[in-house]
Amino acid sequence: MSHFYHFDTLSLHAGQTVDSDFGARATPIYQTTSYVFPDTDTAASIFNLERGGHAYSRITNPTVAVLEQRIAALEGGPAAVCTASGMAATFCAITAILGQGDHIVASSQMYGGNISLMKNTLPRFGITTTFVDPTDVEGFRAALQDNTRLVYGELIGNPGLDILDLEGVAAICAENHIPFMVDATFNTPYLCRCFDYGVNITIHSVTKWMGGHGSAIGGVVIDGGNFDWGASDKYPTITDDYAPFSGINLWEEFGPGAFAMRIRTEAMRDIGPTMSPMSAFLLLQGIETLSLRMDKHLANTKVMLKYLSDHAQVSWVSHPDLSAHRSHALAKKYLPKGAGSIVSFGVKGGRDAGKAFIENVELVSHLANVGDSKTLIIHPATTTHSRIDAEALVAAGISDDMIRLSVGLEDVADIKADFETGFRAAKKIANP
């Protein structure tokens, strides 16, 4: 009776209007700062949010808008705002609703940048955070304070890979009228649409799997449109009149897209962490093949999990798809296609053996990124999470010997062959 376009179709087409001037099939790169207004009335009405349209590319841009609408479609939200990076997205999303004296309850297993933001930077603006074990759902409830205005987590914790019980945490948030924001970078909407489980806002570093090619930095905030901001007076940035736009009331005017509009009208205008049109174009090319790439990521990951689990030089392997992983049941529930392509493992011989392994692989790249089409490895304790203290490292599930593997799209036989080279070097350290 009803028909909607499916994920793969939306990945290719959503958000795009075919260019009316020349019929360009690809989304054009509108590399322009500004836009000619047809008349003064139209100009005034765009500035006053009476109508849609573009005025200045710091706020909106046609190429970026296609990417925003495409991601909103894939996630199932009414609106999205792209930013210059994933961290910019996180900062903009948090500060859209929190200010001096407000409090966050967040998972302790998150990307080091997220932890640093909440532990070091946001307190300078009067926003404090209590970190809790993501495997302890009731811990989120216990950490709530009267001034808690946000619960934050990652579905697949980085790099410990524990799975957050979305429905469990969402229920606690709903009971307490607090929005639930999830960094969904590691799962992408292809593996899990978090809004289906009660999440209210999602964040992505689209630099990673969404773009996939390691060619553009970007972030996005997606408004789930499913939080009743007006049910209390706790979120005045959404529900009170906003003086800079002629006293517009975003909740009243935009309803389910009010949160995204707050980011658009405040963060993009007053702070300006704008995604470039060129980056948006590159990221759109990546999203066109998101499902194909994710399937290959998962297939290669499955092979690598068996390879690593069976390898004599590997002391341990962690991935939620392994039955021994403590989040295995949650992974099957929320990520039935597979729990992503990040694998953590330890090399026998400890830190020095791990170092030898990393320095002797050739095909696999040693760098600070994940979700590239190419296979990547890194030692989190000395790189991505090096700026957090020892206690937080333990809380984040990071051991000294942990190597984080981001499984790419190469022929998996070549990845294994490269790993053999690394393991031979590691063995010499472990068994001199």
Add this chain to the structure above:
Amino acid sequence: MYFAVNGKKVFATTGGKPFDNKKPAVIFLHGSGLDHTFWGLHSRFFAFRKYAVLAPDLPGHSHSEGAALTTIEAMADWLHDVVTTLGIDNISLVAHSQGCLIALEFAARYPQQLRTVSFIASGLATPVNPTLIDNAENDPQAAIAMMTSWGFGSAGHMHQGPIPGSSMLGGGQKVMWRNVPDGLATDLKACDTYQNGKVTATKLSGPIQVILGGRDRMAPRKATQELIDHLSGPEVHIIAQSGHMVPLEAPDTCRDLLKTFIFTNNPAT
């Protein structure tokens, strides 16, 4: 703003300006299962151009209290109570879908204050698929899927948005979720049983405008032609690429048509 009608709290957006009943009022009436946000790209425009704007949530919808009203006639009477409560004596009525049926009935019953009527995407009656009504009561997700699948044209299905970064389909679905099962199901049953359109349409006088979507599957051309045939000399516009959700799918064209019509026939000074 909030105000009370018959002891129940009513919400209406005023387009970002305080409501001033000394100005000509543009009253926007939403369709089944929707609310005031449907008019966001129109209400603010008129409010900032010397009109008093009122886009209410019908009772039992989003921010308005009370049970949803069960008949179109009751909705027209409720609208009259709103007009009386706020002391409005000069009205341009802009209505979409179910709102058009309310507008027909209101115009026939209470023509005194009415200056212009704009009908968007409607016929004289709105017979509703029984499966849709059943789903609205028992399987809201399926009902919303049916409504939005049929309601939006190609731009909506491709998640384009009148505001950069927004998906009109996603937004429409979220608004409907606010109003299920009661609001949506009651609305649909009220539409389905309303039979008075042929009588009321002939009673209308004054400037009348009809705006249609060329790809509207919920108000097909045959039904909309019946409305046009029963009205007295309406100006008719068909926006070729739009589906049923004309104010969202073709906001600039729709707004320009409303602007020209209302500015000409009910000018604000």
